[in-house]
Amino acid sequence: MLSSTLVTRWLQAFASPGAGAVPAPVRRARTALRVARAVAEYAWLPLAALGAWQLASATGLVPAVAMPSPARVGRAFYDLLRSGELVRHVAVSLARVLEGSAAAAALGVGLGIAVGLSRRLERTTDLVLQVLRPIPPIAWIPLAILWFGIGELSKVYIIFLGAFFPIAVNVISGVRQTEHRYVEVARILEVSRWRFVRHVVVPGALPVIMSSLRLGLGIAWMCVVAAELIAASSGVGYLIMDARQLSQPDVVLVGMITIGVVGKAMDVALRRLERRVVAWKVVYAGE
Amino acid sequence: MRASEPRTVGGVPGAGDLSIERVGKVFAAGGREFEALRDVSVHIREGEFLSVVGASGCGKSTLLRIVAGLESADRGAVRLGGDRVVRPGRDRGMVFQEHRLFPWLTVEENVAFALDGDPSRASCDVVQEHVALVGLASFRHAYPHQLSGGMAQRAALARALVNRPRVLLLDEPFGALDALTRIQLQQQLLRIREVERTTMVLVTHDVDEAIVLGDRVAVMSNRPGTISRMLQIDLPRPRLRSSYEFVQLRRSIYAEFFGEAEEPFTYAI
Numbered sequence: 001m002l003s004s005t006l007v008t009r010w011l012q013a014f015a016s017p018g019a020g021a022v023p024a025p026v027r028r029a030r031t032a033l034r035v036a037r038a039v040a041e042y043a044w045l046p047l048a049a050l051g052a053w054q055l056a057s058a059t060g061l062v063p064a065v066a067m068p069s070p071a072r073v074g075r076a077f078y079d080l081l082r083s084g085e086l087v088r089h090v091a092v093s094l095a096r097v098l099e100g101s102a103a104a105a106a107l108g109v110g111l112g113i114a115v116g117l118s119r120r121l122e123r124t125t126d127l128v129l130q131v132l133r134p135i136p137p138i139a140w141i142p143l144a145i146l147w148f149g150i151g152e153l154s155k156v157y158i159i160f161l162g163a164f165f166p167i168a169v170n171v172i173s174g175v176r177q178t179e180h181r182y183v184e185v186a187r188i189l190e191v192s193r194w195r196f197v198r199h200v201v202v203p204g205a206l207p208v209i210m211s212s213l214r215l216g217l218g219i220a221w222m223c224v225v226a227a228e229l230i231a232a233s234s235g236v237g238y239l240i241m242d243a244r245q246l247s248q249p250d251v252v253l254v255g256m257i258t259i260g261v262v263g264k265a266m267d268v269a270l271r272r273l274e275r276r277v278v279a280w281k282v283v284y285a286g287e
Numbered sequence: 288m289r290a291s292e293p294r295t296v297g298g299v300p301g302a303g304d305l306s307i308e309r310v311g312k313v314f315a316a317g318g319r320e321f322e323a324l325r326d327v328s329v330h331i332r333e334g335e336f337l338s339v340v341g342a343s344g345c346g347k348s349t350l351l352r353i354v355a356g357l358e359s360a361d362r363g364a365v366r367l368g369g370d371r372v373v374r375p376g377r378d379r380g381m382v383f384q385e386h387r388l389f390p391w392l393t394v395e396e397n398v399a400f401a402l403d404g405d406p407s408r409a410s411c412d413v414v415q416e417h418v419a420l421v422g423l424a425s426f427r428h429a430y431p432h433q434l435s436g437g438m439a440q441r442a443a444l445a446r447a448l449v450n451r452p453r454v455l456l457l458d459e460p461f462g463a464l465d466a467l468t469r470i471q472l473q474q475q476l477l478r479i480r481e482v483e484r485t486t487m488v489l490v491t492h493d494v495d496e497a498i499v500l501g502d503r504v505a506v507m508s509n510r511p512g513t514i515s516r517m518l519q520i521d522l523p524r525p526r527l528r529s530s531y532e533f534v535q536l537r538r539s540i541y542a543e544f545f546g547e548a549e550e551p552f553t554y555a556i
Binding site: 181182184185186187188189190191192195196199200203204206278280281282 | 355376377379381385390391400430
């Protein structure tokens with residue numbers, strides 16, 4: 001205990017000589033500098049890409065019909081935002097994504113745990129899962145319309161299909177990674193099956209379960225455009241396909257970027273949750 | 288309590304005795320058979336501390352895993368109080384070389400898990416008593432990754448003891464610890480034994496550890512693993528590693544491994 005505090009102190013002293021004697025304004029300035037540097041690390045690549053794009057458009061290197069300039073896209077974004085159209089489309093798509101991926105999470109995690117625990121259930125479900133898995137959700141559209149009509153349910157179903165398989169398959173392998181040494185401990189302590197699953201298997205698989213949920217949510221956003229090919233009159237996917245027919249590439253780009261940004265925001269939220277529920281795990285955070 | 292009950296004499300099985308009877312075990316590895324244990328017989332009286340010392344690969348861990356019920360014997364049998372051991376059970380606690388604490392549970396939850404697999408019983412008296420017994424009261428809310436190796440092993444000890452097993456099986460429990468921590472934990476284990484009066488079987492490759500802790504030391508030889516010698520350790524406790532008798536015992540055990548040569552090294556602590 002003592003030695004680790006000493007080491008920490010020594011490291012601090014090494015990092016900023018005389019840290020204890022630094023006046024508060026200087027310390028605040030240093031913190032601000034550190035934050036600014038971190039922000040710059042995140043921002044420089046997108047900003048550079050944006051600059052190159054604008055430059056390519058301004059010099060006529062890229063024709064505006066194929067790829068409108070960032071300024072044009074920004075303008076379209078502003079217009080869509082002001083008219084309230086963008087918010088409406090995002091809200092509709094968000095609801096579909098949340099419903100589809102919530103259903104996929106519930107069924108995928110449930111089935112994944114059950115199959116992971118039982119070899120017999122694995123043999124029963126293996127062919128069904130592995131044959132259905134490679135079929136792209138877009139190929140399901142005709143059947144989805146026949147089964148669920150052209151309302152919300154068929155769209156949610158397409159999103160569900162996209163997110164379900166990766167979640168189920170990952171959860172199965174997460175459960176199967178339960179460490180043998182923990183299984184032995186549970187055997188020696190004669191723990192009941194249910195408590196073994198509840199307190200050993202599920203917590204052990206939780207890191208994999210959480211990352212499979214992030215994966216599933218990402219795929220759900222990928223599927224939203226396919227889902228909104230089905231007689232939709234709203235949603236970001238609809239916005240994109242509608243703008244395609246009206247030859248508005250700037251609006252197409254607004255739709256695309258919006259999906260990316262909302263997807264990223266939801267991933268950040270899930271990562272926060274992940275860090276909280278698997279706080280016990282010491283992870284490799286990269287260099 | 289149990290110590291004051293009449294003990295058995297002359298190898299007659301007592302109510303709580305652990306008896307290993309002509310146990311043999313063969314493993315198949317790479318298409319060839321490999322005899323891990325041959326004809327191992329030991330009778331361990333209730334409350335006794337048996338050390339099993341041997342080089343790595345001599346089958347001493349396999350023997351312990353058979354007693355635990357994690358492996359089955361191909362020949363012979365293990366009986367605890369007359370009942371044949373066929374599967375793992377709470378009457379036999381086990382501490383492994385690695386602590387095997389669940390990283391997602393705190394120290395007290397890990398100990399409570401031993402009670403019917405229910406970590407939510409962490410605040411229960413028997414759990415807190417055992418956490419305190421191993422000196423981790425102030426770390427009861429800590430997670431395993433926040434503990435030192437010695438502390439984690441003490442938590443594992445508490446988890447193994449909380450069910451009050453009839454036998455505690457120790458599979459090189461201090462093998463991965465530094466020499467100073469190891470000695471500390473050996474002393475603590477003896478203290479715990481005074482309190483709990485549990486029968487203990489310790490498997491180790493550390494000859495000094497075997498002598499310090501054991502009422503008897505079984506020396507195991509290699510290929511096939513079998514008990515080549517049984518020594519009664521009648522030294523008074525606490526045992527001084529530098530005493531003449533201790534050194535003599537150590538020398539005679541080393542002689543089992545290296546012939547009559549000088550002991551190859553000594554601890555200088």
